[in-house]
Amino acid sequence: MIAIYARVSTEEQAAHGASLAAQIAACRERVPEGAEVEEFVDAGVSGMTLDRPALQALRRRVAEGAVHRIIILDPDRLSRRLAHQLLLTEEWERAGVTLEFVNFEWQDTPEGRLFYSLRGAVAEFEREKIRERTRRGWLAKARQGQLVAGMQRYGYAYDPQTKAVREDPETADVVRRIFRWAAEERWSTGRIARQLARDGVPAPRGGHWWRDTVSKILRNPAYMGVAYVHRYDAAHHNRERPQDEWIAVPVPAIVDEDTWLRAREVVYHYRKFWKGRQSLPLLLRRLVVCGRCGRPMSTNVRIEKGATYLYYFCPHRYPRRFGGSEAPPPCTMPWVRAEPVDQEVWATVTRWLRAGPEEWAAIGEAVLADRDDDMASHVEALERDLRRVERARQRLIGMVARDVIGEDEAEPELRRLRAEAAEIEARLAAARRRRPSFADRLQAVLARVDEAIDALPFDERQVVVRELIERVTLDVDDEGPRVTITFRA
């Protein structure tokens, strides 16, 4: 049996008429003709709780083995809490049920699950913004315009005559452009910000067009007709008030709901990459330095013809974006695709690991040549100190033995010498411990990775790389990227 699950909260229904009928119809389109379908519908129930009659009924039916496929409009319908989304997904996956979202793809791939969980996190973070709050008394006041007067939002102007908010023709037009670029052209917020700056459009409050400026506009429900007032408390450092004190006020919509929703999808789409960036599989994260200016290189994602590529780039290529007028000339280093670089470095590392102890010793000597000189002389100095203290102690003991001085007289000095020796020994042990030889380190790594170097999972590769490599210097010449590996000594 195929199950369709639909949910709408009372507030959502009131806010933008997200109707159950539309949800069910969209799900029904996915149902093959003649298939047995059952609808599970929670009307006027919050997505924050699992205690929903239809959801509970559906879970029971799944537990009974009656359901093989569940169709839902999107993950937010299922639950507004990440934890609950994951709980339900796991429960149903275990039961062998296929879970399908109409407005969501790849739910059965690892990327899909990552996207899904991120999306859940975003939804959780954002939910307060799209949640309608209607405290009657406050709302009545707001409708009279008393609170709306304080509302200054990009795209709108307050008309003191009518005590209402109206479109500001100039900025509203910018808002429309931003939404069109996002919803129709699927531009990223960064690209939109750059285009606005290039077009000479003044930014809100006279600042810069940041990615975040654009993102905030695209996620603001005011532009489709629902603004929030009474959200920040001016008397208390603009602290955000509890959600149930916010007041939703209808304002003139600048874009239609469909455009707004499509733009929001695009924001989430890109945000997935920004949020996921920290967990992207970059073998050399924070190890790569720019071969032209020596600064650490950053990583970023580019989407080309629908495919995602990771890149290393020198942040100093864009100094003006971060600095003022006195920014130094930008670095000329081009963006470099990360994958081939990572592959080359990994190939070098595995070649080394397979080379065997003799070659390691040779490599190790070369790597260690400079640095160990210092360390060796430090150790030697400590050893000399220790011998000196030991000689002094023996001399003193000899004097006591020959009754040159009394035991009582010698005791404090002996104690002092013992303490000094112990301290030098500790420092010596630390100095010796600090730097195992390069060959030793390679041995240790090899012992850990065993023979199955190629079968290593990604995070273990990363451990190996980090153990052995201090930095990777990247440059580009006519023949392409040039990689120089500096091994740790």
Ligand SMILES: [Zn+2]
């Ligand atoms: Zn550079």
